Amino acid sequence: MHLHVTRLLLAGSLVLAAERAAAQQPALGTVTGRVTGESGEGMVGATIAVTGTPYGALTKSDGTYRIALRPGTYELRARLIGYTSPRDTVVVTAGGTVTRNFRLARAASTLEAVAVVGSRTEARTVIESPVPVDVLSAAEIKSTGRTETAQILQQLAPSVNFPRPSITDGTDHVRPLTLRGLGADQVLVLLNGKRRHTSALVNLNGSVGRGQAAVDVNAIPASMIDHIEVLRDGAAAQYGSDAIAGVVNIVLKSGADGNLTAEYGRTATTYGGQTVNGTNLVSGVATPVTAQTPSRSAHDGGLVHAALDKGVASSQSRFLHGGVEYRNRGNTNRTLADPRPQTFAEVTNGTFRDLSTGPMNYELGDAAVADAVGMFNGGYDLANGVELYAFGGFDHREGRSAGNFRRVTQNTQTVRSIYPNGFLPFIESTIGDFSGFGGARGKVAGWQWDLSTGYGRDNFRFDVTHSNNASMGAASPTNFYAGTLVFGQWMNNLDLSREVHVGTAGIPLRLAAGAEFRVDQYRIKAGDVASYVDGGAPVLDANGNVVVGAKAIPGAQVFPGFQPSNAVDASRNNAAVYADVESDITKQFLVSGAVRYEHYSDFGSTTTGKVASRLTIVPGFVLRGAFGTGFRAPSLQQTYFSSTATNFVNGVPFEIRTAPVGSDLAKVLGAKPLKPEHSTNYSAGVALEPARSLSFTVDLYRVNITDRIVLSENFTGTAVQNLLRPLGVSGARYFTNAIDTRTNGIDVVGNYGLSLRSAGFVRLMAGYNHNKTHATLVAQTPPELGNQNENLFGRVERARIEEGQPRDNFLASANYEYHDLGLVARTQRFGSVTTRATVGSDNLDQTFGAKWITDVSASYKVLRRFTLTAGADNVFDVYPDQNNNLGNVRSNVAGNANFGIFPYSSFSPFGFNGRFVYARVGVGI
Template sequence: MLRSQVSAAPLRTRADAPWLVVAALLGATALPAQQPATGAVSGRVTGEDGGGIQAATISVSGTLLGATTRSDGTYRLALRPGRYELRARLIGYAVARDSVTVTAGGNATVNFRLERAASTLEAVAVTGSRTEARTVIESPVPVDVLSAAEIRSTGRVETAQILQQLAPSVNFPRATISDGTDHVRPATLRGLGADQVLVLVNGKRRHTSALVNVNSSIGRGQAAVDLNAIPASMIERIEVLRDGAAAQYGSDAIAGVVNIILKSSGVGEFSATAGRTQTTYAREFNADRKATDGGTVQLSLNGGVNRAQNAFLHGGVEFRDRDATNRTLGDPRPQSFAEVASNTTRTNLTGPINHRQGDAATTDLVGFLNGAYGLANGVELFAFGGVSRRDGEAAGFFRRAQDDRTVRSLYPNGFLPLITSRIWDVSTTAGARTTFGGWRTELSTVFGGNSFRYDIENSNNASMGNASPTEFYAGTLIDRQSTTNLDFSREFQPQAVRAVRTAAGAEFRMDWYEIQEGEPDSYRDGDVRVIGANGQPTTTRAAPGAQVFPGFRPTDATSQSRNNVAVYADVETDVTDRFLVAVAGRFENYSDFGSTTNGKVSSRFTLAPGYVLRGAASTGFRAPSLQQSFYSATATNFVNVNGNLTPFEIKTFPVSSQQARVLGASDLTPEKSVNLSAGLAMEPVRNLSLTVDAYQIDIDDRIVLSENFTGAAVAALLQPFGATGGRYFTNAIDTRTRGLDVVANYGLNLQAAGFARFTAGFARNYTVVQRVDSTPPALRSQQEALFGRVERSRIEEGQPRTNVLLSGTYDLRNFGLVARTQRFGEVTTRTALTAAGVPSAPDQTFGAKWITDVSASLRILSRVTLVVGADNVLDVYPDENSDRRNSTAANSGNANFGIFPYNQFSPFGFNGRYVYGRVTIGL
């Protein structure tokens, strides 16, 4: 468990200090109240047929206050005495408004009747403004709102996959044979890095995964938030702010913000989903392999209670089990010394299936709670959090029997090494909010942590020979974060302008990062020589450490921390009824690299009713993560030197280490950005909405993982440190990203024949590397590249530059249909250059593909809903690796001698058709 892996001392001192502040505030609420008593507003929200509508949002204009309707459409909201405008909203319905006067101790009644409408722009969002909840069309920056109904309409069970399926600006590639990245796969926004999007839960900063991605996958060199540790069954809605927001929310928000809002109603449900792939792959080369794998089971149960004074408690638990998928072909190579001697050859159709390329097997158990309680003196207490455990299993490359990395007495037929993981993720938030002297005040603290334990199975340490174990503990990565915020907001009504809304606050954050070493056998050199074809030892040194993932060494182990303090302010004013201007500023000081100041200006102008022109300009930053500053690991790579395979100890060095300094490393500095955006939001007719937003994001000093530095000169530089090669993180490049986002919604009320809603989305982004640091002087004479064409291609061409999403829903009383098709644009992979300046393997561009999903639902017995569906119903696959034709060549690039028909850069993976069924029972 995470608790057992973390030193107790920091948790009892610095991490617990914010909790003491909150405890003091909560304790103060028990004192006699000196403020006026509250009143209440209650009522019911109904549809056109008079039935209650569940999960509608009741918001108080000009504030962040609100409530959610129960299963029968009722709600209750505690407010201080005064006059308020209430708005009732639900995606698929037109907004309804009414005014109410609240008196001390009184209970006013306001009922709403919602009419069917199309506009997603009418969805309410809190992300992007600290002072007022707004509909999307009222926001000066683009925001997508994905409702619980839309989340349930997909066949996906992972939050990150659901997000990609519903938001065209989100990408979620399926890494495979990429070590820990197979278990925690990163998502991206607007084609930028996985760590350049900030994730919030209920508006509070979410901690990142302990894993830093160091293999050849999208997100290389980055540590991202594990979205799948947040159960989809507990999500009320997801708000995606597609604009730079570091001046408002701090580090990481360069590409935008994903704010996950947890369920808060008293409604509950039980849901069970089961599915698996039914597919045929490798058709291009007439292999026509059939597969039925990747079986998925999801069970979820959640529910809650709502009481007076705006009190609620909602909790849930979710279980997910996903079997591995495999889309490999046969291995045509000789498997043993005898087959080498007899020159045995096969094809990919007749060779043994000894690899695994596809989804890792994972089992998740997650629990979450979300609650609040309003006291009579006007103080509201709130808390939420959760804990999850994931057990994963992913494979590496198969080691053949005649391979020097195989202990043949243990594996006479070779072996497929496995990385098994145990990932714990915990988070808890507590706070209080009240009104004091006219200011809406909130104090909160968040503590979260993630641990990633590496275990290696079905493996060996070849340097130990026959004495080698077959299972190893390879070490644990740990990341923890504590964030405390004190926020103030207030609306003023000066005579010169319509309204001025202000917000200000301060933040204190602590970060900890830890690497725990593995057991000695997972990394040590046992000094046993390779056994030759005649069964006798050779003079060749065997590779040390566990195959597939050598353990973290004592020299890798570390425990690091830092803190930062921030102050921020937001001011926005309605200059006129049609013109809004907002200004935000933030100052932060970090204990490791110093301070940074950022600002943002945004504006919205109503050209005419239903037509809004909007735009924003901001500066931003992303602080180097502790993972990037201090990650350290060692692996043995064998390089052909004068015809001999020579082992090189390739180590990822912390930038502050002497080894990294010898190779030219310097301290990491923050990434700095300038974001510009302009757009138009319109509702030209009653049931049609359209937004068009263009943007440009310039990022200086982006942090990347350097190329591997090897060779005689490098070995000489590192000889005093016992290493022969290395790499490190560096602020090596500047990039510019330009893009365009278009979202359209149309609804058609067919009266007795039902209701149809259509959505179209288009996202285009184009990233160009504009500057690359020169190779450090110590390596320049050796032609070692700091940032090569492989990594450049991954940033510029490794994610789709275009994404088109078309969807339609149809509802007729208890029956529903959903059809969705998505076009993922092309991606390109490039290979490193040889000494002669030519690609070492073929470059390839993988063409655009349309992926279509369909589902049908039927509600029976009023509370039971049955769903059947198929994702990728047409069984579409990405283009196959072109170098599969050279499957017997010594250098076969991505195809690995034709064994791997598909490339992991595919934005939609390569699992094929997935069929599923689901039953949901309302409680």
């Protein structure tokens, strides 16, 4: 109740502040004009920015704009990504009107693009920034053919990785995105420059991002995005926690134009059919063999996508842009047949099959996911120059993914009277994500001010279907409500900035300061009793007799429900103040600095700082560099998460308890309270524009992180099992500050444009990222674990951090436009990744080689409004290397491939769906 009252009071203060500021403002003047293209047509959606201020306007459908300003002299800059950015100076008088028109010429260079992220005081072009920033336009976003925002980012920014794991519980439905080879929770996501809340889900099982709670960027509809700014530099001193790897700022559309789009696609692929190494499947002798896996065809993963967005704007500088989107993606399955005995009789008879004749028991691939998303962005300029703004949206998602098949012979997990032939359990998710921000900004006493408040919330409900609780016997239900995770975030910001001139030379000094107050909330709600209870039913053998000493595994198979002991309702608050200063010492030399102080109610205070500089050697040749310190606070999910889940280790199921660090169980195993991560970031680079149609940037970086928070290894040794058996689980794990890491890398981005005059225009782009992460320090295993022959952080988790993401990523694209025809070709080389087993083994450790993935599409405009597009992603039907160890059925050794059932690894950075073909129709409205 107190929190809701506080929100209402703060919202009221925004209105009062706007009204007071309005009373103090003098009479305004007006700047109007029109932005046109090379042939004189009006350019819709172009931005007219007032340099050094937060003011500006977007052009309407005829290319016109209007800005209300206080009297004074201003520099205006016209911007539309893909075109040059001309400037002009205007003198505004009280009550007067001045006209400035702009003409935009087509350009390939993204260095002309203006970004807000990275500076608190002024929007600047990419080449003017002292730190590396990528700007991805709406046209580039549309050209990818992808519908998920995270996949779009992976295709356009070489520093972004978005793996597609499978059979990883909730992670199948909310996949984490990473930047520069670091963690998914070490990249800060902003929406319209405001901090975006994270997902309630913490990724637990064997995937990149394990132990991390990331922002669900797919909850932001791609159809509503104007452009995306990717800051590839640590920025915690500017934006606070989580910005160790960098910042992704997603800017929503605000123009009057709109689009209606419909798309359908599906896979058309052939998988398997590769020669792999393994052990003999049926002889019982672990002799290395070479095997040819069968070849199968698939036409699944059907995608139905529809999106509508439209804006309205008036001559009084008011706008509202809104959109809705529906995306239904069917599941994909890339498993092979199950060669193991399926019945007790087959076990007795020693019946084994090969990978082409056994039953298809499993599903391995993309989960089935359906999203209904909506978002809006609005602004209202008062006559005195104060702007009111608001934006927000919702995402309702339903997902369904499979777990591991339970055979009828697995009598501790399967109730034969319910599933006489075994069963494949499913996790079904219902995810609700919504957010809303509102604020006011203006100018008073020479200061630009921005006061805002906003709230975001993510709910993740787990349901388990087509399953059983083996400990309940025949009384077990088959569907279970397993509980709900909730994360909420309330943000409040006051930002101030102004420019002053110092010294006799009048050197411009841009100042910024501000304060932030944030409240984080986290809840775990328990599931139905049947989803976790130990019903005490006996384990029966093939003849229906009780197996003495055997114990049925309690809880819903694949995902036991959250128990009342897991339930938590936790919150914390965070207060921060910051100050930024930057100055163009000369027209060629810029320096900036930032400092930030934060206090968290649960672990204390921290101070971070950053300095950056840019030197223009000659026009179009810029040197830049930065040094900063950063931090990431332990998330509430990492501090309080608690659950029990089934994990398979070499084919053997273990009920793994994730214990909060403050619990008695975790303390018995040596857990300590979590500390924040701290980092030092170094970057140095060059931005070059040797010709109007050619540009490229090269940036080196190093990121050192201490006290990095990871999820420990699964503790499943005999001693731990004996310790945990009274609790009904066979293993445990917890979060810990286990390692220090060092990441070195380089980013290269180049653009080239070529006008073919009457034959059209070609835009070429290439990008490359290389990064290498090394654990420089691994914490000693606490004696509580060492005495039980366990490792706190071993080979499996170390490989996930150091080798689980591609060290190299190269992408290149070519866009050709000729009148109404558009052709796009894009290729991307994903570098190798490595997975390792608990114990070193040439048969179980594997490096998956680099692969090239190529996408093509063609579009054609009809009647100037309709656009027809057809394309193919992964047109050459490339798959990752197959898992090289097929295991041994007789010895019950699963190998990397789970007895050959899983041909592909979830660590593949591009997934393993194969070729995807689609058709799309769009109409401008």
